[in-house]
Amino acid sequence: MDPSRIHDAFPAPDYRGAQEQALDDIRTAFEAGNDVVLVRAPTGSGKSLLARAIAGCARQATVDDPTKPIGAYYTTPQVSQLDDVAADPLLSDLSIVRGKGNYKCILPGETDTPVNRAPCVRETDFDCQVKHRCPYFSDREIAANRSIAAMTLAYFMQTAGSDVFGQRDVVVIDEAHGLGTWAEMYATVDLGPDTVPVWDEVTPPAIDGLEDAATYADRLAAACDRQLENLRGTPELSAEDVAARDRLTDLRGDLQWFAEDYRNPESPTTWVVDQPDGAGSRVTIKPLNPERYLNHTVWDRGQRFALLSATILNKDAFCAGVGLDPDRVALVEVPHTFPVAHRPLFDVTQGKMTYEHRDETIPAIARLLVRLMAQHPDEKGLVHCHSYAIKERLADHLADFGVDARVRGHEKADRDGQLAAWKRSDDPDVFLSVKMEEALDLEGDLCRWQVLCKAPYPNTRDSRVEQRLEDGQWGWYFRSALRTIIQACGRIVRSPDDHGSTYLADSSLLDVFDRAKSDTPGWFREQVDRLSEPNLPDFDPQAALGGIDETAMAGSRSAGAGGGGAGRSSGGGRTDQGDGGSSDRTDTRDHPLTDVWD
Numbered sequence: 001m002d003p004s005r006i007h008d009a010f011p012a013p014d015y016r017g018a019q020e021q022a023l024d025d026i027r028t029a030f031e032a033g034n035d036v037v038l039v040r041a042p043t044g045s046g047k048s049l050l051a052r053a054i055a056g057c058a059r060q061a062t063v064d065d066p067t068k069p070i071g072a073y074y075t076t077p078q079v080s081q082l083d084d085v086a087a088d089p090l091l092s093d094l095s096i097v098r099g100k101g102n103y104k105c106i107l108p109g110e111t112d113t114p115v116n117r118a119p120c121v122r123e124t125d126f127d128c129q130v131k132h133r134c135p136y137f138s139d140r141e142i143a144a145n146r147s148i149a150a151m152t153l154a155y156f157m158q159t160a161g162s163d164v165f166g167q168r169d170v171v172v173i174d175e176a177h178g179l180g181t182w183a184e185m186y187a188t189v190d191l192g193p194d195t196v197p198v199w200d201e202v203t204p205p206a207i208d209g210l211e212d213a214a215t216y217a218d219r220l221a222a223a224c225d226r227q228l229e230n231l232r233g234t235p236e237l238s239a240e241d242v243a244a245r246d247r248l249t250d251l252r253g254d255l256q257w258f259a260e261d262y263r264n265p266e267s268p269t270t271w272v273v274d275q276p277d278g279a280g281s282r283v284t285i286k287p288l289n290p291e292r293y294l295n296h297t298v299w300d301r302g303q304r305f306a307l308l309s310a311t312i313l314n315k316d317a318f319c320a321g322v323g324l325d326p327d328r329v330a331l332v333e334v335p336h337t338f339p340v341a342h343r344p345l346f347d348v349t350q351g352k353m354t355y356e357h358r359d360e361t362i363p364a365i366a367r368l369l370v371r372l373m374a375q376h377p378d379e380k381g382l383v384h385c386h387s388y389a390i391k392e393r394l395a396d397h398l399a400d401f402g403v404d405a406r407v408r409g410h411e412k413a414d415r416d417g418q419l420a421a422w423k424r425s426d427d428p429d430v431f432l433s434v435k436m437e438e439a440l441d442l443e444g445d446l447c448r449w450q451v452l453c454k455a456p457y458p459n460t461r462d463s464r465v466e467q468r469l470e471d472g473q474w475g476w477y478f479r480s481a482l483r484t485i486i487q488a489c490g491r492i493v494r495s496p497d498d499h500g501s502t503y504l505a506d507s508s509l510l511d512v513f514d515r516a517k518s519d520t521p522g523w524f525r526e527q528v529d530r531l532s533e534p535n536l537p538d539f540d541p542q543a544a545l546g547g548i549d550e551t552a553m554a555g556s557r558s559a560g561a562g563g564g565g566a567g568r569s570s571g572g573g574r575t576d577q578g579d580g581g582s583s584d585r586t587d588t589r590d591h592p593l594t595d596v597w598d
Helices: 019-031 047-055 079-087 135-145 153-158 176-187 210-232 239-263 291-297 315-322 355-375 388-401 415-424 463-470 474-489 508-515 522-529 550-558 582-586
Strands: 036-040 072-076 148-152 168-173 189-191 270-274 283-288 302-309 329-333 345-347 381-384 430-433 449-452 501-504
Touching: 019 036, 019 047, 019 329, 036 047, 047 072, 047 079, 047 168, 047 302, 072 079, 072 153, 079 148, 135 148, 148 153, 153 176, 176 283, 176 291, 176 302, 176 315, 176 474, 189 239, 210 239, 210 270, 210 283, 239 270, 239 283, 239 291, 270 463, 283 463, 315 329, 315 474, 355 381, 355 388, 355 449, 388 430, 415 430, 449 474, 463 474, 474 508, 474 522
Parallel strands: 036 302, 036 329, 072 148, 072 168, 168 302, 345 501, 381 430, 381 449, 449 501
Antiparallel strands: 189 283, 270 283
């Protein structure tokens, strides 16, 4: 790596905000011999451009020993972030490759078939005559041979150990604050009838501890091997058989990894196991601080690393969580250049949103939302509901108040479509959202105000959280909540001349600010220190509809109760168990980061 090239590798024609100083500081940190540089850069600092400049410092093929690694990886856990990179003309030299399921086969009669279900994976010894034109293999070949290969973190981890994407000189990870959490999620072994193709053959007994889990993992891995042998003996597989084969292969690897790691006395990983419903029911095996897993999938993939995020809050704690030696890691702080007056926080707390207080607080927050809608009659608003159960209850109250003509929402199945429809609309609608604290850009009139309904503490019924708190890791607990709050606050103010108001409705949010004060970045502390109580209109549902024309109101009401206007969904069908429900404890598909990861 040659850090002296960092300014030459910056892709924009000029610098914005604190970018020039940030590049100087990053260069100095690498030149000081640090293997890893953490870049704490707030919203709007242009992290992707900084990332491109760092990647441009990677060793080139014509320099030094030709046997040494060259080139760089750019990776991010967020699909939307990779989409933004693909659309940015300043980053056109990043060669992007995605998983096979994102590409369509080009063979006649297969053009609706994703590549991961194409004939080349269904038929033994299939010889594809157009593989050189296959969109997936073409992108993979280009990315493998260009100086900067870009991919999601999921794909990056999956390709660990491959001949195509071996070690490179530099690895840049954008939005890296949750690296430890994402690795834990990715290494989790979720065993149930929907994830285990041989479930009926090897249903689990009562799992009482990790030794029972390891014994069951051995039995299940053997059953996977038997089924895989049967599938390999079939000359041509159906799409369903291919899916089962791929799942069995991944599952067997996950089971073997867990059993080996658990029985390795030198492994730093702590494992926990859940089976809340007893024998014959779902089993979830989860790692804590999967340092060994990260070594294989991330740290062995490069020689120098840059990790960028607005919310790497504590260097030593972050390093401990991902298996880094803090003595070989530097932290570069990029200042916030957006005026603090443009990103105010307002105290509108209505009480606690803990489970035992929720019945009193949710109706109060619903009334608050009506007042905020009257405060912002012509402006879009975003409500961070934290869970689908809270969203549904708020939607019901708002419908009862008669303001549902201005309310939109989403379910798990239509999340992206409803969000896109809300963003496209010119109406001043309020969007009830779940898990949209990250990876959402609402610049300008896309959204001018937002509400945080609940302090986003990790779920204490999650065995990993429970184990950490038993170990006294309360600092981690409050940092986790603060990180999500800061991420949420950055959704609606995206440039120096942008502006937006964030309203705090749960009194526990104020506790987070106190308990995590020492880990709060200075620029966000500025916002907290200016926290004030706004003057809001009285509760008046009619005033809340002031920005909606009568035609739209009539159209919404004629569609029936429950929010039926065009593109509106208030979240009927109470299928979510709420915070701490059994499905939250046992099904990794409901993990808070699932939408981001997928």
